[in-house]
Amino acid sequence: MTTDIPRSALPDTGSLTVLGTGGEGSVYALPTTAVPPQVVALAGEHKLVYKEFRTPDSPERARHHRAVVDVFRKFGSEQQQWLRDRAAWPVATVVDGSAVVGVLMPVIPEMF
Incomplete structure (x- = not known):
């Protein structure tokens, strides 16, 4: 059920705006034109970000990230909206071959 987005399908990170960097990786603003429509739809009215590990x-961590994405998809639309308004919950995994190298998430709401 998880949506795997090939890393090669996304823009090079050098062309993206860095929103933050931390212990796990970096977060980049992602144009919706670079993402399949079904993933854009999961973000609702929120813009998407790419967290590259x-x-x-x-x-084990790949199974965890895929499970988190799958849980979101099992929620009803009202539950998904509630979560999008309060958290940057992953809606897709980004893969390079069989390796999970990042996740796509709605941008965290400004109040946070």
Whole structure:
């Protein structure tokens, strides 16, 4: 059920605006034109960001990230909207081959 987006389908990070960098990786603003429409729809009215991990996920972390994406998809539309308004919850995983290298998330609401 998880949507895997090939890393090669996204713009090079050098062309994206860096929104933040932390221990796990960097977060970039992502134009919606660079993302499949079904993923844009999952973000609702929120813009999307790409969180690129410093290192690819271990198999255990990859399962975790895919499970988090799958949980979001199981929620009803009202639950999804509630969560989008309060958190940057992953809606897709980004893969390089079989490795999970990042996630796509709605941008965190400004109040946070």
